[in-house]
Amino acid sequence: xxxxxxxxxxxxxxxxxxxxxLEIPKGQSFGLVGNNGAGKTTLFSLLLDLIQPTTGxxxxxxxxxxxxxxxxxxxxxFIDESFLIGYLTPEEYFYFIGELRNQNKADxxxxxxxxxxxFNGEILGVKxxxxxxxxxxxxxxxxxxxxxxxxxVIILDEPFANLDPTTQIRLKKILKTLQEERETTVLxxxxxxxxxxxxxxxxxxxEKGEIVKDIKTNPQTLRELETFFSGEILxxxx
Amino acid sequence: MLKLFLTLQWKSFIRSASFNKxxxxxxxxxxxxxxxxxxxxxxxxxxxxxxxxxxxxxPLEVINEILIFYLVADLVMRYLLQxxxxxxxxxxxxxxxxxxxxxxxxxxxxxxxFFNIIHAFFFIPFTIVLLVEGxxxxxxxAWLAMVAFLIYANNFINVFLNDVDAIFYxxxxxxxxxxxxxxxxxxxxxxxxxxxxxxxxEQPLWLIIPALICLSLYVIAFxxxxxxxxxxxxxxxxxxxxxxxxxxxxxxxxSLSVFLxxxxxxIKRNKRSRTTVLMxxxxxxxxxxxxxxxxxxxxxxxxxxxxxxxxxxxxLFSFGQFVPSWDSSYYPLMMSQNIRYRDYxxxxxxxxxxxxxxxxxxxxxxxxxxLEVYLAIVVSAIYNIGVNAHIVLWGGAYVKxxxxxxxxxxxxxxxxAFNAKTLLLTLPKLLLPLGLYAAGHYTxxxxxxxxxxxxxxxxxxxxxxxxxxxxxxxxxxxxxxxLHAYKQKN
Numbered sequence: 157x158x159x160x161x162x163x164x165x166x167x168x169x170x171x172x173x174x175x176x177x178l179e180i181p182k183g184q185s186f187g188l189v190g191n192n193g194a195g196k197t198t199l200f201s202l203l204l205d206l207i208q209p210t211t212g213x214x215x216x217x218x219x220x221x222x223x224x225x226x227x228x229x230x231x232x233x234f235i236d237e238s239f240l241i242g243y244l245t246p247e248e249y250f251y252f253i254g255e256l257r258n259q260n261k262a263d264x265x266x267x268x269x270x271x272x273x274x275f276n277g278e279i280l281g282v283k284x285x286x287x288x289x290x291x292x293x294x295x296x297x298x299x300x301x302x303x304x305x306x307x308x309v310i311i312l313d314e315p316f317a318n319l320d321p322t323t324q325i326r327l328k329k330i331l332k333t334l335q336e337e338r339e340t341t342v343l344x345x346x347x348x349x350x351x352x353x354x355x356x357x358x359x360x361x362x363e364k365g366e367i368v369k370d371i372k373t374n375p376q377t378l379r380e381l382e383t384f385f386s387g388e389i390l391x392x393x394x
Numbered sequence: 395m396l397k398l399f400l401t402l403q404w405k406s407f408i409r410s411a412s413f414n415k416x417x418x419x420x421x422x423x424x425x426x427x428x429x430x431x432x433x434x435x436x437x438x439x440x441x442x443x444x445x446x447x448x449x450x451x452x453p454l455e456v457i458n459e460i461l462i463f464y465l466v467a468d469l470v471m472r473y474l475l476q477x478x479x480x481x482x483x484x485x486x487x488x489x490x491x492x493x494x495x496x497x498x499x500x501x502x503x504x505x506x507x508f509f510n511i512i513h514a515f516f517f518i519p520f521t522i523v524l525l526v527e528g529x530x531x532x533x534x535x536a537w538l539a540m541v542a543f544l545i546y547a548n549n550f551i552n553v554f555l556n557d558v559d560a561i562f563y564x565x566x567x568x569x570x571x572x573x574x575x576x577x578x579x580x581x582x583x584x585x586x587x588x589x590x591x592x593x594x595x596e597q598p599l600w601l602i603i604p605a606l607i608c609l610s611l612y613v614i615a616f617x618x619x620x621x622x623x624x625x626x627x628x629x630x631x632x633x634x635x636x637x638x639x640x641x642x643x644x645x646x647x648x649s650l651s652v653f654l655x656x657x658x659x660x661i662k663r664n665k666r667s668r669t670t671v672l673m674x675x676x677x678x679x680x681x682x683x684x685x686x687x688x689x690x691x692x693x694x695x696x697x698x699x700x701x702x703x704x705x706x707x708x709x710l711f712s713f714g715q716f717v718p719s720w721d722s723s724y725y726p727l728m729m730s731q732n733i734r735y736r737d738y739x740x741x742x743x744x745x746x747x748x749x750x751x752x753x754x755x756x757x758x759x760x761x762x763x764x765l766e767v768y769l770a771i772v773v774s775a776i777y778n779i780g781v782n783a784h785i786v787l788w789g790g791a792y793v794k795x796x797x798x799x800x801x802x803x804x805x806x807x808x809x810x811a812f813n814a815k816t817l818l819l820t821l822p823k824l825l826l827p828l829g830l831y832a833a834g835h836y837t838x839x840x841x842x843x844x845x846x847x848x849x850x851x852x853x854x855x856x857x858x859x860x861x862x863x864x865x866x867x868x869x870x871x872x873x874x875x876x877l878h879a880y881k882q883k884n
C-alpha cells in the first residue's frame with residue numbers, strides 16, 4: 157500500500173530522515189517508535205506531502221504523493237491540533253470532513269453512533285467549539301474524524317498521548333477492530349511501547365532518522381523494545 | 395521587582411515574532427508610525443485656525459462640543475483593538491509576587507499603550523497653539539490635563555468593558571442614538587457636556603472632578619482585575635454555549651458550499667474576522683471625503699474611480715488580502731484532505747463577489763450626490779469583481795502571516811502588508827483602473843472612462859477560469875513554504 161524509496165529529508169545539510177526503502181502492505185497495522193527527534197513526525201509529514209523530501213519519493217497505493225493529489229481521497233490523518241478547525245462544534249467538524257469525503261449527514265451520524273462509548277458524552281451535543289474542548293477531547297474528535305468515509309490509509313501521530321486510561325483502552329479496541337478487518341492500513345507513532353506493541357503487528361524503530369529495527373510483533377517484542385531503549389541510555393552513560 | 399517586570403516586558407517586546415522580522419519592515423513600520431504622529435500633530439496644530447477660519451467660532455468651544463463624541467469613538471476603538479495583556483500574567487501567578495503588584499503593573503502597562511499616547515500628538519500641539527494665541531496658560535493647561543484624565547478614564551473603563559459584550563453594545567447603541575439625534579439637531583447632548591468641559595477651562599479647580607473620575611476608575615479596574623486573577627475567572631477565555639448551525643441553504647452552490655458554509659462560520663465566530671468585516675463596512679463611507687468636496691486635492695476626476703474602488707472594495711481589501719491566512723491554524727488539514735484548490739479559492743472568490751455586490755447596493759445613497767457619482771461606484775465595483783478579486787487571491791499565495799483568529803492584536807498593520815510581491819500587485823489593483831479612466835476621460839469624457847474601466851472588469855470576469863488556473867498553480871508551488879510559515883506561531 158505504501159512504498160518508500162530512497163526517502164531523505166535534510167535541513168541545512170543535517171539529515172533528519174533517511175530511509176532507503178520501506179514497504180507497508182495493505183491492511184497492516186504499522187507502529188513507529190523512536191525518541192524525540194528520531195524523525196517520526198517528519199516521516200508522517202512526508203507521507204502527507206506537507207513537507208518536501210530532499211531525495212526519494214513516497215508511493216501511496218501506487219500514487220506518487222509528491223506529484224499527484226489523488227491519494228488524498230483514500231488517506232486520512234490526524235497529526236496535531238492543526239488538523240482541527242477551532243471555531244466549529246464537533247458535529248460541524250465531522251459533517252465538514254464528511255462532505256469532503258462524500259459522506260452525507262446520515263452516513264456520518266451512523267458512523268458516530270458507533271463511538272458513543274469512546275466519546276463518553278463529552279463530545280456530541282456539548283455546545284462548545286473545538287477550541288474550547290480539553291486536549292484529550294480534541295484528540296478524540298481528531299481520531300474519529302479520520303475514520304469518516306472508510307479511508308484505506310489512516311495516519312495517527314501519538315494517538316494515545318493526552319487520553320485518559322479508559323479512552324486509551326477504548327482506542328486500542330477500535331484499532332484492533334480495524335486490524336482484524338484487514339481493510340485499512342493504519343500507521344501509528346507512539347512513545348508508549350506497551351500500547352504500540354498491543355495494537356501493531358509490525359513495529360519499526362527510528363533513531364536519528366534511520367530505521368534501526370523492523371520487528372514483526374510477537375510476545376517478546378515489548379521486552380525487546382524495552383531493552384533496546386534502556387540499552388541506548390546505558391550506552392550513552394558508558 | 396519593578397525592574398524585573400520591566401525587563402520581562404522588554405524581552406517580550408524585542409523577542410516577539412513580529413519584531414524579529416526583516417529590517418525593511420521595521421523601517422517601514424517606523425515611517426508609518428511617524429506618519430501617523432505627523433498627521434495627528436499637524437491636525438492638532440492646524441485645527442485651531444481651520445476652525446476659526448471656516449466656522450468663525452472660538453475653536454476651544456467647538457472642540458469641547460466634539461470632545462464627548464471623540465471620547466466615545468476612542469472607547470469604541472479601544473474595545474475593538476486594545477487587549478488586556480492577561481496572557482503574560484499566567485506564569486507570574488505561582489511566583490512570589492503579591493497579586494496587587496501584578497495588577498498594578500498590568501494596569502500601568504496599559505498607560506503607555508499606543509492608544510493613549512496617540513492622543514497626545516493631537517491635544518498637545520492644539521494646546522500649544524492655544525497658548526501662542528494668548529489663552530491664559532494655567533487655564534489652557536488645566537484643560538489639557540482634563541483631556542488627559544478623560545482619555546485615561548477611557549483606558550481603565552476598557553479594562554472591565556472588555557469582558558462584557560452586552561454592556562458594551564447597549565452603551566454603543568445609546569451613544570449612537572444620541573449622536574444621530576445631535577446630528578439632526580433634535581437633542582444635543584453636547585449642550586450639556588460642552589459647558590462641563592468649558593467649566594474646567596474657566597475654573598481650573600474643577601479639574602479635581604475629572605481627576606477623581608480617572609482615579610476611581612483606576613481603583614474599580616484594579617479591584618475588578620484583582621478579583622479575577624484566577625485561571626478559571628478573568629484569565630480564562632470566556633465560554634458561551636454555542637449551537638451547531640446547518641446553513642444547508644447554501645448547498646445550492648454545489649461543491650463550493652462546503653467551503654462557503656465554513657467561511658461564513660469563520661467570519662461569524664472569530665473576533666478577528668468579525669472586526670475585519672466591520673472595518674470593511676467603514677470603507678463604504680470613505681467616498682464621502684471625495685464626493686462631498688470636503689478635501690480639495692480629491693476634486694480631480696480620476697479620484698472618483700479611486701474612491702469607488704475603496705467604497706465597494708472594503709471587504710475585498712480587508713478580508714480578501716488575507717486569504718488563505720484565515721485558514722492558517724488548520725492549513726495542514728486543508729492540505730491533506732480531499733480538497734481541490736480551485737473549489738477552495740472559488741468559495742473565497744464568491745464571498746468577495748457577494749460582499750462587493752452588497753456594498754454596491756448599500757452605497758446607493760451616493761446617488762444623493764448625483765448619478766455620475768454612483769456610476770463611478772458601480773463601474774469600480776465591476777472592476778473590483780472582474781480584476782481585483784483575482785489579484786487579491788493571487789497575492790494571497792505569497793502572504794505567509796499566520797492569523798490568530800481569536801485575538802484582535804495586529805488587526806491593523808500586519809507585516810504582510812509590506813510584502814514586496816503584494817505591494818507590486820497593488821499597481822494593477824489601484825493604478826491601472828485610474829489610468830484607464832484617465833485615458834478615457836481625457837480623450838472623450840467621463841463616459842468613455844467609465845466604459846474603459848468596466849470593460850477591463852468584464853474582461854477579467856470572462857477569463858476567470860484561465861486566471862484561476864494560474865492562481866491554483868501558484869498556490870501549489872507555494873504550498874510548502876506556506877505550511878512552514880504558518881507553523882511559526884507568534
